[in-house]
Amino acid sequence: GQSLEQPSEVTAVEGAIVQINCTYQTSGFYGLSWYQQHDGGAPTFLSYNALDGLEETGRFSSFLSRSDSYGYLLLQELQMKDSASYFCAVRGLGGGFKTIFGAGTRLFVKA
């Protein structure tokens, strides 16, 4: 079946770097996206990888390797406000427009 696997929780300290992995068992998608969701809030878009390699957006970077069936989100210079859930997602499965999300990774940033 089609699925995206993420660790359920990650803990890191303020100022550090953390990597959130997303491995997938699906094919035929057009790119990997990342979304952030704070408690009680709506998901917001962070980053998108259409091609293999690294995409950098400020403190956040995202990476995709189709040959290894995985991607990751890298958060640098962690801040307390980065404590949130992070979801990877793919769209365009099987040539259509279906979207699937991973179950999410809860990031705890400690002082």
Add this chain to the structure above:
Amino acid sequence: EAQVTQNPRYLITVTGKKLTVTCSQNMNHEYMSWYRQDPGLGLRQIYYSMNVEVTDKGDVPEGYKVSRKEKRNFPLILESPSPNQTSLYFCASSQGTGGASYNSPLHFGNGTRLTVT
């Protein structure tokens, strides 16, 4: 302000009583979609629409209906709600169709927390 508006934010209902959750976007987006979010399961797509009068099933469409009569609106209809449809629901939209749609970010509404007793 560009936004996706869902109503209501909270809804408590009883089994079998038909309900509609509305979703409206003011960004002229072609793509709209509905998700439910349950603990440990992430966001699961219910239905999506690529444009007016064009809808298709997501991963968990059973028990739900949608319609897309106007570009800006995409209501979610539960004809006969059941307790297993208790969840947090999100509507989202994005720009473009075809290849342009795949890398367009999804803009989410603030969510509707539905409880079916």
